[in-house]
Amino acid sequence: MRSNKKIVHMTTVHHPFDPRIYHKECLSIKEAGYDVTLLAQKDPNTGELSEEITHIPLETYDGKLKRMLFAPWQAYKKAKQLDADVYHFHDPELMLVARLLKKKQNVVVYDVHEDFVTSLIKKDYLNKFLKLLIKKSFRTVEKVITKPFKKVLAEKYYQEIYPTGEWVLNYPTVNKKFISHRRDEQPIEDKLIYTGNVDLERGAKIHGNLPNIHPTIQMHFIGKCPRKFADEIEQVAGENVNRIHIQGIDQFIPKEVIEQSYLNTNWLAGVALFPPTDHYLKKELTKFFEYMNAGLPIICSNFDRWKEFIEQYQCGIAVDPYDEQAIYEAIEYLRQNPLEARKMGENGKKAVQEKLNWKTQANHLVELYDEWLSEIK
Structure with a gap:
């Protein structure tokens, strides 16, 4: 039964009310019967999440460097304690801790929101050599670390980069x-x-x-x-x-x-x-x-x-x-x-x-969870 399966979504970058993570994925899989927990920073300006989703707040850090150094390990400690059936993470900076969470008896999902490398190397302050070095280095490290992960892709063209990834497109919820x-x-x-x-x-x-x-x-x-x-x-x-x-x-x-x-x-x-x-x-x-x-x-x-x-x-x-x-x-x-x-x-x-609505993608995401969890029985 789905209610016996614990799903943990993890982000150290995105807002806890992020439309894709919270409003679409977490609420949809909760509605499908899964036990859902979200690890995300707390935003003092927007209050708590609804009672539908268990939110375990992560500490906020001043500055991107501090966040990248400390937030992933904080997320790892809290995630490990939950002993989830599925760890679904949303940020490249969580790749290493997600790898540490991976066991034979669970599923780890890498949710690719954007083409991170293309986004990074377009920075004007990086010269051509550094851009090429970053691109090749990151892709190599990413490929090794994420090899045992399942991947869902928010955009169609990401499949050029992640050929084994499954589309879960960022279509809107019909209002x-x-x-x-x-x-x-x-x-x-x-x-x-x-x-x-x-x-x-x-x-x-x-x-x-x-x-x-x-x-x-x-x-x-x-x-x-x-x-x-x-x-x-x-x-x-x-x-x-x-x-x-x-x-x-x-x-x-x-x-x-x-x-x-x-x-x-x-x-x-x-x-x-x-x-x-x-x-x-x-x-x-x-x-x-x-x-x-x-x-x-x-x-x-x-x-x-x-x-x-x-x-x-x-x-x-x-x-x-x-x-x-x-x-x-x-x-x-x-x-x-x-x-x-x-x-x-x-x-x-x-x-x-x-056609272009979230319900079609939510159904696919739930089907993927069902399929992946059946593989580890």
Whole structure:
């Protein structure tokens, strides 16, 4: 019986209310009947997890280096005491302690949220030699350490790196409030929204420049935004800074708050005008699914994969993120064609409700747990 099997999710990096870890994976496998515990840092700003999931808080550390040195071993000690049937970890810095937890009688799962190496070596302060050295060294060490682990992949293209990995894609949970929400009952406003973590690689400066490109548009950021990026966004906006709105400076914004924000305003579009980087060129951006779930058209960068996705689902407009005239025309097209804007939003919502939703992935994850646990009987 599943209720006799203990599953422990472990993260030293992600927020305890991380949408993928908590809201999707932990709650779904709990609903399937497994005994679920989450090892994660405690956030004093958001309170405790719900009673549905047992949360064992980890100590927080000032600075990334301290966290990487001390948090994994703290997680290891607490995890070992739990003697779980499945240890499901979410951060590369936990690889070694996860290997120490691996026994013949349990399953260890490596949840690959992102292409860590591609993300790391894009740092400008690393020269070409160091980038190559880091890439080869990490891949070699990772391959050895994670050999006995099962792997689940949040993104399709990660299978190029982890050929034995199983897709458990980061599709959204269908929000029932979104299903009944009608955008045609009120005028569409000259407001664009960006949700999720804010940084330069996710287009912070490009989005901050939008009020300079269009004379009436207001740009809203809703998600954790370090103060230094907020300052850069406001500097880019210049004299139009009054049309920049940032909710989440140095603070995590819970999933429920973000989802309610989609309903509170009749947004013109959700934006994802990212600069081209290897890290994002191949991704199907999770943000797309979230905007689609809310019934919003998308304005995004015209990377080949992104443009193909937008055209497949007829859910938005893809433009060159550095072409201000093209961005202006995309914004103006949605303003001048509200029926078409609503149609794009409805196309995206339909795709999420019928196909691109978390339920399909949750069922697969539970099936994988069942299969892997049966192998160690």
